[in-house]
Amino acid sequence: MRTEQPKMIYLKDYQAPEYLIDETHLTFELFEDHSLVHAQLVMRRNPARGAGLPPLVLDGQQLELLSVSLADQPLGAGDYQLDDNHLTLHPASASFTVDTSVRINPQTNTALEGLYKSSGMFCTQCEAEGFRKITYYLDRPDVMSKFTTTVVAEQHRYPVLLSNGNPIASGPGEDGRHWATWEDPFMKPAYLFALVAGDLWCVEDSFCTMSGRDVALRIYVEPENIDKCQHAMNSLKKSMRWDEQTYGREYDLDIFMIVAVNDFNMGAMENKGLNIFNSSAVLARAETATDAAHQRVEAIVAHEYFHNWSGNRVTCRDWFQLSLKEGFTVFRDAGFSSDMNSRTVKRIQDVAYLRTHQFAEDAGPMAHAVRPESFIEISNFYTLTVYEKGSEVVGMIHTLLGAEGFRKGSDLYFERHDGQAVTCDDFVKAMEDANGVDLTQFKRWYSQAGTPRLAVSEAYDAAAKTYSLTFRQSCPQTPDKVEKLPFVIPVELGLLDSQGAAIALRLAGEASAQGNSRVISVTEAEQTFTFVDVAERPLPSLLRGFSAPVKLSFPYDRDQLMFLMQHDSDGFNRWEAGQQLAVQVLQELIGQHQQGQALVMDQRLVTALGSVLADESLDPAMVAEMLSLPGEAYLTEISEVADVEAIHGAREFARKQLAEQLFAALLKRYQANRELSRATAYVAESEHFARRALQNIALSYLMLVGKPEVLAAAIEQFDSADNMTERLTALAVLVNSPFEAEKAQALAVFAENFKDNALVMDQWFSVQAASPLPGGLERVKALMQHPAFNIKNPNKVRALIGAFAGQNLINFHAADGSGYRFLADLVIQLNGFNPQIASRQLAPLTRWRKYDSARQALMKVELERIRASGELSSDVFEVVSKSLA
Numbered sequence: 001m002r003t004e005q006p007k008m009i010y011l012k013d014y015q016a017p018e019y020l021i022d023e024t025h026l027t028f029e030l031f032e033d034h035s036l037v038h039a040q041l042v043m044r045r046n047p048a049r050g051a052g053l054p055p056l057v058l059d060g061q062q063l064e065l066l067s068v069s070l071a072d073q074p075l076g077a078g079d080y081q082l083d084d085n086h087l088t089l090h091p092a093s094a095s096f097t098v099d100t101s102v103r104i105n106p107q108t109n110t111a112l113e114g115l116y117k118s119s120g121m122f123c124t125q126c127e128a129e130g131f132r133k134i135t136y137y138l139d140r141p142d143v144m145s146k147f148t149t150t151v152v153a154e155q156h157r158y159p160v161l162l163s164n165g166n167p168i169a170s171g172p173g174e175d176g177r178h179w180a181t182w183e184d185p186f187m188k189p190a191y192l193f194a195l196v197a198g199d200l201w202c203v204e205d206s207f208c209t210m211s212g213r214d215v216a217l218r219i220y221v222e223p224e225n226i227d228k229c230q231h232a233m234n235s236l237k238k239s240m241r242w243d244e245q246t247y248g249r250e251y252d253l254d255i256f257m258i259v260a261v262n263d264f265n266m267g268a269m270e271n272k273g274l275n276i277f278n279s280s281a282v283l284a285r286a287e288t289a290t291d292a293a294h295q296r297v298e299a300i301v302a303h304e305y306f307h308n309w310s311g312n313r314v315t316c317r318d319w320f321q322l323s324l325k326e327g328f329t330v331f332r333d334a335g336f337s338s339d340m341n342s343r344t345v346k347r348i349q350d351v352a353y354l355r356t357h358q359f360a361e362d363a364g365p366m367a368h369a370v371r372p373e374s375f376i377e378i379s380n381f382y383t384l385t386v387y388e389k390g391s392e393v394v395g396m397i398h399t400l401l402g403a404e405g406f407r408k409g410s411d412l413y414f415e416r417h418d419g420q421a422v423t424c425d426d427f428v429k430a431m432e433d434a435n436g437v438d439l440t441q442f443k444r445w446y447s448q449a450g451t452p453r454l455a456v457s458e459a460y461d462a463a464a465k466t467y468s469l470t471f472r473q474s475c476p477q478t479p480d481k482v483e484k485l486p487f488v489i490p491v492e493l494g495l496l497d498s499q500g501a502a503i504a505l506r507l508a509g510e511a512s513a514q515g516n517s518r519v520i521s522v523t524e525a526e527q528t529f530t531f532v533d534v535a536e537r538p539l540p541s542l543l544r545g546f547s548a549p550v551k552l553s554f555p556y557d558r559d560q561l562m563f564l565m566q567h568d569s570d571g572f573n574r575w576e577a578g579q580q581l582a583v584q585v586l587q588e589l590i591g592q593h594q595q596g597q598a599l600v601m602d603q604r605l606v607t608a609l610g611s612v613l614a615d616e617s618l619d620p621a622m623v624a625e626m627l628s629l630p631g632e633a634y635l636t637e638i639s640e641v642a643d644v645e646a647i648h649g650a651r652e653f654a655r656k657q658l659a660e661q662l663f664a665a666l667l668k669r670y671q672a673n674r675e676l677s678r679a680t681a682y683v684a685e686s687e688h689f690a691r692r693a694l695q696n697i698a699l700s701y702l703m704l705v706g707k708p709e710v711l712a713a714a715i716e717q718f719d720s721a722d723n724m725t726e727r728l729t730a731l732a733v734l735v736n737s738p739f740e741a742e743k744a745q746a747l748a749v750f751a752e753n754f755k756d757n758a759l760v761m762d763q764w765f766s767v768q769a770a771s772p773l774p775g776g777l778e779r780v781k782a783l784m785q786h787p788a789f790n791i792k793n794p795n796k797v798r799a800l801i802g803a804f805a806g807q808n809l810i811n812f813h814a815a816d817g818s819g820y821r822f823l824a825d826l827v828i829q830l831n832g833f834n835p836q837i838a839s840r841q842l843a844p845l846t847r848w849r850k851y852d853s854a855r856q857a858l859m860k861v862e863l864e865r866i867r868a869s870g871e872l873s874s875d876v877f878e879v880v881s882k883s884l885a
């Protein structure tokens with residue numbers, strides 16, 4: 001909790017540290033009501049800061065200082081200064097040691113930052129600034145140190161004692177206690193420190209690296225979860241091999257550990273050699289985790305593992321550079337997932353997510369650049385912009401340089417900066433130097449917030465056989481800046497002739513055509529590209545693979561979109577054409593709804609999706625993606641003023657129309673795939689994910705028609721599926737159906753069967769919280785009283801409250817403001833014990849500008865109420881005050 005008004009911190013104020021910590025020796029004594037932390041820091045003046053010995057200001061929060069020595073001399077009260085956030089010492093020589101002992105209370109740490117207890121085990125979360133809640137330290141990423149850690153705890157309760165690096169010694173202690181010492185040979189900042197003590201079992205495996213070293217791999221979990229680790233272990237081994245093959249990166253310690261904990265503020269954390277994971281990002285087996293959960297585990301295991309190089313070996317100089325490690329690592333994990341599954345489907349999912357959520361962030365009060373220039377609370381900047389847009393920025397560098405050039409750049413980056421704490425500029429510089437290119441203008445992607453618009457128009461000259469495309473870029477103002485300079489926008493494109501065949505692409509001035517699909521760089525506010533030898537008016541396929549995170553507009557008519565859906569050689573753009581067609585049709589329906597007219601849907605959408613459904617040669621995962629209409633949140637994002645009822649009404653109407661008119665085709669694909677599911681045991685592989693995705697989306701359409709045979713099919717799938725993917729979809733379609741008795745029965749059976757599995761119960765909560773049927777808020781309130789709900793557990797909060805406010809738009813945005821009131825009450829409550837979660841849950845209220853004036857007023861009242869509610873954490877303070885600015 002803050003004691004003074006939180007302050008804004010600026011990138012321009014960065015200064016290198018006054019002192020360095022060469023070695024850090026820690027001893028933790030863990031007890032049931034408190035813990036003692038003894039730290040010895042081997043320090044010296046930072047030569048880069050010149051001569052002189054300024055005061056040494058160590059960070060520390062919520063620590064009870066028991067003793068402090070400087071250069072082996074115990075200090076008395078007058079020898080140092082202490083406030084809520086710092087311990088200030090006065091060194092008398094350039095090299096010295098600092099010894100401190102502090103008492104901390106992990107048992108009462110509900111913020112889940114620093115050292116805390118979760119389900120009987122001790123664990124840590126230090127990124128970004130949690131280490132200062134463990135001991136006095138220079139808690140900043142550019143202070144890197146060699147850590148040795150000894151953990152002492154009761155043997156019986158905590159047989160497993162872990163920290164970073166390699167185990168070097170262990171033994172019994174007094175009074176039933178024991179100890180273990182770990183040494184991490186790699187210099188690291190404090191945010192990568194980790195400690196775990198608990199009664200854990202582990203699954204073991206090994207990996208032989210490309211240079212022939214054997215690495216022990218261990219996944220630690222609570223004993224009852226030991227049967228749910230194999231998928232994560234397989235994912236880990238695949239990640240290790242992939243990083244060797246794709247980036248030439250080899251693992252560097254003798255052991256790599258993952259520990260699953262139940263109470264965790266985010267997905268996982270890349271601590272050196274000792275990754276700590278939310279159990280939802282580790283545990284997966286057919287009966288309890290969906291296909292999506294399996295893919296999420298694979299992606300997060302990979303992401304954290306890849307951080308070993310992009311983040312740990314080369315780390316961030318300061319927290320403004322967060323995207324240096326996060327954007328790059330998301331780009332790396334997306335490449336991995338694309339190679340493990342379908343590249344096109346992965347791209348579709350990532351783009352849909354980015355356009356729905358990151359674009360909304362860019363358009364809201366928390367909009368910030370990929371490399372922000374200021375912040376109040378860094379925890380608020382683990383955002384879609386830093387992660388997902390950051391990954392797009394790295395992806396554009398990849399597109400501009402090509403795979404080989406990019407690899408040369410990443411090799412140089414890792415080689416040049418190994419063991420250093422660096423900036424986004426250093427990353428780009430390595431890409432420039434390795435390729436002899438100038439990315440100066442490109443770097444505006446790091447400093448300018450907001451989603452650029454790219455409006456494209458065409459002109460065909462039949463006599464000259466030339467075809468020109470004119471691009472006009474602009475970027476709306478964001479809270480940080482009004483005027484934006486032109487970006488470098490790589491646009492991958494192709495031209496289709498009237499048969500759907502690709503036209504060879506030759507720009508005016510070029511000696512010959514250069515392929516059928518190519519990347520052009522739009523670098524000016526307005527720029528025209530003229531293609532020659534174009535024998536007939538072509539149809540352009542623009543921004544293939546979503547080659548830049550922009551809002552592109554081109555005046556396609558619906559027939560042209562249907563043509564692209566069928567003929568575009570770029571799979572992503574075939575999907576995109578279908579989405580644009582659906583958006584046009586849905587926007588027309590939204591208009592009809594607003595006018596109070598009867599809704600009449602353009603039949604071309606039915607025809608287009610009907611042919612997708614009938615095409616058995618298409619990847620079923622692609623078919624499933626193409627059948628998914630743009631979501632309500634996306635339709636909200638692209639609206640000037642979002643009309644909650646009209647969006648929901650129009651989309652539901654369209655879904656029902658499609659279900660009725662394509663009933664036979666949907667049923668056929670459903671039955672064929674359900675048959676296969678029945679005949680084969682569950683396999684967690686791409687082909688099977690694809691098949692089940694189609695089966696399940698077909699079932700959710702079919703169920704809208706309300707036929708008894710479909711109800712029977714849903715119940716059959718619910719009762720006899722051997723996996724959670726099929727069972728949960730069956731539950732969801734029942735929950736969203738009007739069949740009250742069957743719904744109640746399914747919910748009760750599910751809860752009874754899975755009451756002991758917290759992660760499965762999370763899904764049970766989410767399915768109900770996201771149901772758009774009337775009465776959503778009452779259902780959520782009732783579920784908060786369920787014995788399996790626990791507001792202290794972040795997964796539960798996300799499953800119930802996050803799903804309600806984030807996915808159930810029609811209920812959350814109830815015109816009477818009841819949803820807003822509920823969320824504000826909850827944020828006020830969460831602020832009192834877990835500021836990070838409080839601040840995250842607040843996001844839907846920050847989007848108030850998207851809504852009608854009545855809703856805007858209601859949302860602002862709630863933001864004001866939170867602001868006035870008392871002691872706000874810096875996390876909530878920043879979001880609320882920026883939202884109301």
Ligand code: B3K
Nearest residue numbers: 127128268269270379382
């Ligand atoms: N680096 C962590 C995120 C830490 C968030 C701290 N509030 C997980 C990740 O991105 O891999």
Ligand code: ZN
Nearest residue numbers: 303307326329
């Ligand atoms: Zn990360």
